[in-house]
Amino acid sequence: MTKSEDREFEEILNKYLEHPEVKKMSEYCAHGNVSVLNHSIAVARCAYDLNRKLKVNADLDTLLVGALLHDFYLYDWHDASIRVPLFKMHGFTHPEKARENAVRYFDVDDRVQEVIRCHMWPLTLRSVPKHKEAMLVCMADKMVALKETIHDR
Ligand SMILES: [Fe+2]
Ligand SMILES: [Fe+2]
Numbered sequence: 001m002t003k004s005e006d007r008e009f010e011e012i013l014n015k016y017l018e019h020p021e022v023k024k025m026s027e028y029c030a031h032g033n034v035s036v037l038n039h040s041i042a043v044a045r046c047a048y049d050l051n052r053k054l055k056v057n058a059d060l061d062t063l064l065v066g067a068l069l070h071d072f073y074l075y076d077w078h079d080a081s082i083r084v085p086l087f088k089m090h091g092f093t094h095p096e097k098a099r100e101n102a103v104r105y106f107d108v109d110d111r112v113q114e115v116i117r118c119h120m121w122p123l124t125l126r127s128v129p130k131h132k133e134a135m136l137v138c139m140a141d142k143m144v145a146l147k148e149t150i151h152d153r
Contacts, residue, residue, distance in 0.1 A: 001048070005048070005052075009044070009048060012060060012061055013044065013064055016065065016068055017041075017068075019105065019106075021072075021074070021101070022037070022068070022069075022105075023037070024074055025040060025072065025074070026038070028075070028076050028077075029076070030071065030148065031148040032148050032149060039071065039145075040068050040069070040070065040071055040072075042148075043068075043071075043137065044068045046140035047064070047137050047140035048063065048067075050136050050139060051136055056132050057132075058136055059133060062111045063133045065106075065112050065115075066108075066111075066112045066114075066116055066119075066133055066134070066137050067115070067137045067141075069098060069101075069112070070137055070141060071094065071098055071119075072098040072102050072116070073094040073097040073098045073101065074097075075097075077090040091123050092120070095116055095117050095118070095119055095120050095124060095127065099116040099117050111131065114130065114131060114133075114134050115129075115133050115134045118130070118134045118138060119134070119138050119141050120138075120141075121138055
């Protein structure tokens with residue numbers, strides 16, 4: 001990212017990054033040794049890059065806020081004491097939890113909620129990303145998760 005892109009990125013996300021509930025994401029692990037906060041920042045950067053390289057012309061506020069908050073579920077999903085049936089497992093349920101928290105703490109609009117709700121597609125079959133910001137974050141999340149997992153092998 002160039003300096004001006006960095007500035008643009010920070011201008012949009014600083015308000016969120018300074019929020020105590022967002023900071024809590026640093027306490028939970030995403031993949032490997034990567035915290036949920038660092039994973040989410042990496043997804044936002046990746047989505048930003050994809051948007052530019054593919055000339056998607058996405059709405060940057062929707063894209064970056066949705067990306068930063070896509071895993072804003074605020075619990076440790078590795079906790080073995082949480083035993084639940086398959087359809088209630090973390091992979092299926094955390095987008096809804098993250099969406100609820102995003103509405104609760106930031107009152108995010110419908111488009112940002114869509115980005116969060118659909119990011120696990122195709123695992124969550126019926127939550128198909130329908131707009132470009134949701135598609136970019138869905139793709140960026142998988143690219144970043146793959147990178148984080150491979151580096152841990
Ligand atoms: Fe996720
Ligand atoms: Fe994620």
